[in-house]
Amino acid sequence: MRTKLLAYSEDRSWAAQIKSLSDSIKAEASIFLPKKEIAEKVSGLYEEIYYSDLENFDPLAYISAFFEVAKLLSPEVAVFPCTGKGRILAGLFSAKNSKSVATDVYNVQSKENNLIAKRLVYGGKAEVDLELKIPATICLLHGSYVEAKANVESRFNKVIKPNASCRVIFTPKKVEGMEPDKAEVVVVAGRGVKTKNDLRMIMELAELLKGAWSVTRPLAVDEGWAESWIGISGLMVSPKLYIGIGVSGQPHHMMGARSSKIVVAINKDRNAPIFDECDYGIVGDLYVVLPEMIKKLKNMKQK
Amino acid sequence: MKILVALKPTYDINQLKFDSEGVPLLETCPITLGEADKCALEEALRIKESNKAIVIAVTVGESQSHIKGIRDALAMGADEGYLIKMKNAWNISSIAVAKAIASFAQLTGPYDVIFTGAGAGDTHSSIIGPMISALLDFRLIAGADQVEVSENMVKATCKMEDGTYYYESDLPVVITVTSEANEPRIPTLKAIIRSKSMPIKEVDPSVLSLSVEEFKDLKVLKHSIERKRIILEASDQKSAEESVEKIITFLKSEGVI
Numbered sequence: 001m002r003t004k005l006l007a008y009s010e011d012r013s014w015a016a017q018i019k020s021l022s023d024s025i026k027a028e029a030s031i032f033l034p035k036k037e038i039a040e041k042v043s044g045l046y047e048e049i050y051y052s053d054l055e056n057f058d059p060l061a062y063i064s065a066f067f068e069v070a071k072l073l074s075p076e077v078a079v080f081p082c083t084g085k086g087r088i089l090a091g092l093f094s095a096k097n098s099k100s101v102a103t104d105v106y107n108v109q110s111k112e113n114n115l116i117a118k119r120l121v122y123g124g125k126a127e128v129d130l131e132l133k134i135p136a137t138i139c140l141l142h143g144s145y146v147e148a149k150a151n152v153e154s155r156f157n158k159v160i161k162p163n164a165s166c167r168v169i170f171t172p173k174k175v176e177g178m179e180p181d182k183a184e185v186v187v188v189a190g191r192g193v194k195t196k197n198d199l200r201m202i203m204e205l206a207e208l209l210k211g212a213w214s215v216t217r218p219l220a221v222d223e224g225w226a227e228s229w230i231g232i233s234g235l236m237v238s239p240k241l242y243i244g245i246g247v248s249g250q251p252h253h254m255m256g257a258r259s260s261k262i263v264v265a266i267n268k269d270r271n272a273p274i275f276d277e278c279d280y281g282i283v284g285d286l287y288v289v290l291p292e293m294i295k296k297l298k299n300m301k302q303k
Numbered sequence: 304m305k306i307l308v309a310l311k312p313t314y315d316i317n318q319l320k321f322d323s324e325g326v327p328l329l330e331t332c333p334i335t336l337g338e339a340d341k342c343a344l345e346e347a348l349r350i351k352e353s354n355k356a357i358v359i360a361v362t363v364g365e366s367q368s369h370i371k372g373i374r375d376a377l378a379m380g381a382d383e384g385y386l387i388k389m390k391n392a393w394n395i396s397s398i399a400v401a402k403a404i405a406s407f408a409q410l411t412g413p414y415d416v417i418f419t420g421a422g423a424g425d426t427h428s429s430i431i432g433p434m435i436s437a438l439l440d441f442r443l444i445a446g447a448d449q450v451e452v453s454e455n456m457v458k459a460t461c462k463m464e465d466g467t468y469y470y471e472s473d474l475p476v477v478i479t480v481t482s483e484a485n486e487p488r489i490p491t492l493k494a495i496i497r498s499k500s501m502p503i504k505e506v507d508p509s510v511l512s513l514s515v516e517e518f519k520d521l522k523v524l525k526h527s528i529e530r531k532r533i534i535l536e537a538s539d540q541k542s543a544e545e546s547v548e549k550i551i552t553f554l555k556s557e558g559v560i
């Protein structure tokens with residue numbers, strides 16, 4: 001009998017990545033999405049698509065809708081995106097419904113009746129092979145699987161909206177420029193960038209490369225220069241190109257960019273850990289290197 | 304009001320080293336209470352000061368680091384400290400840890416609020432708090448950057464990937480707190496000395512009627528991603544120009560710009 005998998009997602013990209021995982025272990029996959037508008041975007045990826053009309057993220061309401069679907073299907077595996085919300089839902093779901101749970105998973109294989117998951121620990125410095133007893137809950141890292149293509153007829157099923165567990169007021173984040181988790185190029189400023197005004201150079205480089213810009217956590221949290229940051233406690237990205245400028249490359253940050261195709265670092269300290277994790281690096285003062293890079297790219301564009 | 308704070312000593316992963324086979328050298332890696340866990344305790348202590356509450360700190364494990372973690376919590380101002388005795392605390396699944404804390408809460412409660420850090424410094428799963436909420440049927444506020452608890456309600460602000468959520472919830476509630484929520488207090492010398500004479504109570508897992516399954520084959524190895532590591536120098540203007548030129552050529556041939 002085929003393993004039954006139930007996915008949770010809030011967008012098409014995640015839905016397609018989880019579908020790919022599901023295909024790789026030959027599972028029979030269904031998906032739950034919180035709203036109809038999002039569910040429609042997933043059409044063609046899953047045969048059975050479940051949705052509700054949930055509003056702003058209320059963890060207990062969301063999980064009880066998901067649980068309604070799980071009761072119907074009795075999945076052996078539940079898969080959530082390894083995002084802030086995905087982790088919360090995975091915790092809520094697994095406590096009562098799973099024999100095992102693993103977050104930060106980037107590979108899953110089936111083994112007899114169980115699953116073997118590879119998970120990252122210690123901020124991505126180390127990996128662990130875990131045997132997950134079924135039923136299992138998994139939080140999948142972004143960029144671990146390529147997006148599956150739409151190739152099935154989808155049936156849409158509505159789940160009744162559960163009661164709210166709390167009052168929620170949501171303020172969407174302001175996005176200046178492109179969203180880092182959707183961009184093919186991400187330029188990141190670290191504490192080597194001295195003033196907020198200097199961020200302009202970072203934004204200019206991002207714009208020249210048709211990408212997004214972001215920061216490390218200290219610049220967002222301590223300095224308040226941006227609303228989000230890249231890393232395990234922020235956004236996880238997997239662009240084609242990541243450029244870290246004045247970023248030291250501590251594990252909690254790098255975890256958020258580990259599946260980038262190419263990593264470039266500009267840092268004045270030859271011993272910064274980011275140089276161990278980059279494809280191309282320049283040891284030098286960003287205030288010299290960055291203007292040079294911007295100048296060259298502008299020249300190229302004009303030609 | 305009765306408040307439980309669940310704490311976990313964590314490895315300082317910025318200082319984690321590996322041997323030549325890629326096995327992490329955990330024995331020599333410093334361990335302290337996680338930053339977010341300390342913020343969770345700080346929130347509890349602030350409620351205690353303004354609202355009268357009793358604050359109980361608990362951890363799952365019995366190593367010296369676990370004892371030290373609870374000792375630190377007592378020094379910061381927790382009223383009572385407990386160890387749920389388990390030998391290989393580092394190798395216990397998160398489901399078992401959450402079940403242990405939830406059963407402990409049932410045994411020593413009822414609690415109005417259970418605090419925990421939003422993520423541990425080493426594994427950072429961020430699932431223990433939500434699990435405890437599910438096991439006890441408590442409300443849940445996860446990832447709070449700002450918390451305000453009153454007699455019968457909690458108001459909190461949580462930053463998530465798509466924006467900021469403001470929540471108002473009834474009690475009893477599990478609240479997970481981020482390391483941005485506050486500046487945890489540093490205990491005074493007097494408090495540290497006083498805490499040394501406070502008992503750390505031990506709880507046997509059998510009292511909590513738990514069957515604890517350990518991970519099998521927990522093989523932890525260094526994770527390395529294949530990277531080219533081509534490093535160029537830019538010590539002056541001229542070398543900067545040359546290096547930038549080269550990098551742009553590389554990136555073009557990679558097809559990423």
Ligand SMILES: Cc1cc2nc3c(=O)[nH]c(=O)nc-3n(C[C@H](O)[C@H](O)[C@H](O)COP(=O)(O)OP(=O)(O)OC[C@H]3O[C@@H](n4cnc5c(N)ncnc54)[C@H](O)[C@@H]3O)c2cc1C
Pocket residue numbers: 189190191192193215216217218219229230231232233234235245246247248249250251252253256266267268269272284285286287338422423424427
């Ligand atoms: C539980 C936990 C979760 C965390 N989650 C995250 C997360 O999600 N994301 C995140 O980013 N961090 C996270 N952190 C923090 C993380 O550990 C690091 O502290 C942080 O990433 C460091 O940011 P940075 O590289 O900007 O600063 P620093 O480490 O201070 O590095 C600055 C770098 O700039 C270089 N530099 C200085 N001046 C120049 C110059 N003129 N030219 C070139 N280079 C220069 C320096 O050599 C240095 O390497 C977390 C920490 C914890 C404990």
